[in-house]
Amino acid sequence: MKDLWQVLPMYTLFCAVFFIFLYSQPCASSSKNLSCNSDDLRALEAFSNGLDSRIDGGKFHDAPAANCCSWPGVRCALFSVFSSPSSINSTNQSLRVVGLDLASMALKGLLSNSLSGLDQLSFLNLSHNSLRGTVPPELFHLRRLEVLDLNSNGFTGDLGQGISNLTSLSYLDVSFNQFTGFIPDSFHGLQRLESFSAESNSFEGRLPNSLSSCSMLRLLNPSNNSLDGNIDLNFTSLVHLVVLNLGSNHFSGHIPKSLSSCRALQVLNLASNNLHGKFPKVLGTFTLSPICQCQKNSLSNVSVALQTLQECQNLTVLILTMNFYGEELPNNGIQGFHSLQALVVAVCALTGFDSLVVSKYQRVEFPRFVLESLDWRHSIVYWEPGFSVLPGPVK
Numbered sequence: 001m002k003d004l005w006q007v008l009p010m011y012t013l014f015c016a017v018f019f020i021f022l023y024s025q026p027c028a029s030s031s032k033n034l035s036c037n038s039d040d041l042r043a044l045e046a047f048s049n050g051l052d053s054r055i056d057g058g059k060f061h062d063a064p065a066a067n068c069c070s071w072p073g074v075r076c077a078l079f080s081v082f083s084s085p086s087s088i089n090s091t092n093q094s095l096r097v098v099g100l101d102l103a104s105m106a107l108k109g110l111l112s113n114s115l116s117g118l119d120q121l122s123f124l125n126l127s128h129n130s131l132r133g134t135v136p137p138e139l140f141h142l143r144r145l146e147v148l149d150l151n152s153n154g155f156t157g158d159l160g161q162g163i164s165n166l167t168s169l170s171y172l173d174v175s176f177n178q179f180t181g182f183i184p185d186s187f188h189g190l191q192r193l194e195s196f197s198a199e200s201n202s203f204e205g206r207l208p209n210s211l212s213s214c215s216m217l218r219l220l221n222p223s224n225n226s227l228d229g230n231i232d233l234n235f236t237s238l239v240h241l242v243v244l245n246l247g248s249n250h251f252s253g254h255i256p257k258s259l260s261s262c263r264a265l266q267v268l269n270l271a272s273n274n275l276h277g278k279f280p281k282v283l284g285t286f287t288l289s290p291i292c293q294c295q296k297n298s299l300s301n302v303s304v305a306l307q308t309l310q311e312c313q314n315l316t317v318l319i320l321t322m323n324f325y326g327e328e329l330p331n332n333g334i335q336g337f338h339s340l341q342a343l344v345v346a347v348c349a350l351t352g353f354d355s356l357v358v359s360k361y362q363r364v365e366f367p368r369f370v371l372e373s374l375d376w377r378h379s380i381v382y383w384e385p386g387f388s389v390l391p392g393p394v395k
């Protein structure tokens with residue numbers, strides 16, 4: 001996949017804003033002797049007390065101090081409260097906790113609902129810890145949250161409807177946990193959401209239709225769950241989508257036609273589902289170096305698929321393995337595919353290859369590799385941004 005910075009430019013901006021906060025803090029506190037807000041302190045202490053001890057024995061603040069703004073991972077910002085609009089002299093200033101970055105801190109235990117006391121919190125990164133149990137619904141009362149990263153913990157239970165409250169959210173990652181139940185259909189108000197990842201949980205049911213209204217979405221990745229039914233998102237307004245990964249679920253039905261609206265799409269992964277029907281005449285709009293993985297479905301009509309995809313001028317990797325079973329390749333060959341470097345059609349039992357390419361493998365002109373008779377079970381196909389294909393044994 002492409003560099004995430006490119007996928008999420010807003011996030012860079014967000015970090016820059018934090019820097020300004022951090023540098024403004026020492027100046028302010030030297031004159032006014034500010035320390036963190038007492039409600040924030042209480043909330044963080046309760047959160048810390050709710051954890052099991054850290055693997056190295058301490059709590060996440062090893063040096064308890066009244067000024068929670070100096071605790072590791074805690075970021076504060078100076079808030080000014082003007083007592084009257086005309087008088088700038090009589091202001092009340094206070095330091096509030098706006099960010100909590102406790103990723104990879106070996107935190108263990110339950111997530112205390114006291115975190116909801118941090119009512120100015122906009123950034124929460126608890127990823128790569130060993131937190132467990134359910135996510136307390138109170139967490140979703142933090143209306144200022146812009147970034148919520150719970151990736152790679154042991155959270156269980158369902159996500160709950162509360163996400164609908166988080167109208168400032170731009171980044172939501174709950175991947176690699178043990179969440180179950182439905183992904184809540186509560187995304188209507190999340191107009192700023194740019195990235196939603198729920199990879200490798202045990203979510204079931206439909207992909208929530210309300211995601212269609214997140215018009216800023218750039219990355220959508222609920223792959224490797226047990227989602228089913230049709231992919232009935234309306235992609236018409238998702239014009240900024242760059243990465244769509246719906247692979248390894250139980251989706252059925254057709255590939256939605258409205259995908260044609262996603263003109264910025266670079267990575268499309270629909271692999272390992274139960275999709276069937278023809279490739280819609282829509283995907284001719286891919287832009288920069290896109291990768292299309294549609295293997296292990298039950299798609300039919302390889303002629304239509306190739307005719308459609310040959311118009312994707314910058315398509316570099318196309319994997320159609322385990323589809324179109326026993327069909328015949330178009331006898332007028334393949335045109336287009338100006339950037340294609342690998343076409344993988346293993347285990348399709350296609351016929352008509354001789355009319356398609358002069359040499360079956362490693363044809364140096366495009367496509368550079370046509371891998372049609374790999375034994376999928378004994379072969380590995382790799383690709384990376386720099387691109388390479390390492391075929392296994394070719395019969």
Ligand SMILES: *[C@@H]1O[C@H](CO)[C@@H](O)[C@H](O)[C@H]1NC(C)=O
Binds near residue numbers: 033035066
């Ligand atoms: C700053 O705060 C600390 C504790 O909160 C206090 O002990 C100290 O006297 C204060 N200093 C000034 C200059 O107000």
Ligand SMILES: *[C@@H]1O[C@H](CO)[C@@H](O)[C@H](O)[C@H]1NC(C)=O
Binds near residue numbers: 086087088089
């Ligand atoms: C604010 O304070 C400055 C000096 O610190 C003073 O000159 C100014 O008149 C004050 N303004 C008000 C509205 O009190």
Ligand SMILES: *[C@@H]1O[C@H](CO)[C@@H](O)[C@H](O)[C@H]1NC(C)=O
Binds near residue numbers: 082083092
């Ligand atoms: C500052 O806030 C405190 C408590 O919230 C209040 O009692 C005090 O009057 C405020 N001072 C000003 C100058 O606004």
Ligand SMILES: *[C@@H]1O[C@H](CO)[C@@H](O)[C@H](O)[C@H]1NC(C)=O
Binds near residue numbers: 171
């Ligand atoms: C959270 O922290 C992890 C580990 O440092 C990092 O890889 C990830 O990008 C962070 N998430 C966000 C949204 O900043």
Ligand SMILES: *[C@@H]1O[C@H](CO)[C@@H](O)[C@H](O)[C@H]1NC(C)=O
Binds near residue numbers: 137140163164
């Ligand atoms: C949204 O947040 C409010 C408190 O800010 C809470 O009372 C309400 O229950 C929340 N809604 C959901 C659906 O959780």
Ligand SMILES: *[C@@H]1O[C@H](CO)[C@@H](O)[C@H](O)[C@H]1NC(C)=O
Binds near residue numbers: 200202224
């Ligand atoms: C898919 O998710 C399961 C847990 O639900 C996990 O054990 C497995 O490693 C994941 N597979 C990949 C390829 O990430």
Ligand SMILES: *[C@@H]1O[C@H](CO)[C@@H](O)[C@H](O)[C@H]1NC(C)=O
Binds near residue numbers: 235
């Ligand atoms: C999809 O959304 C567009 C506008 O965003 C709307 O015009 C269209 O009717 C919708 N299609 C369906 C099938 O709901």
Ligand SMILES: *[C@@H]1O[C@H](CO)[C@@H](O)[C@H](O)[C@H]1NC(C)=O
Binds near residue numbers: 285286287289313314
């Ligand atoms: C293919 O990529 C080039 C840049 O490498 C870009 O200028 C061009 O618009 C792309 N073509 C299409 C059809 O998107």
Ligand SMILES: *[C@@H]1O[C@H](CO)[C@@H](O)[C@H](O)[C@H]1NC(C)=O
Binds near residue numbers: 301303304327
């Ligand atoms: C594929 O679709 C085309 C156009 O709809 C049709 O003419 C052709 O017969 C189909 N081929 C197969 C094998 O179904």
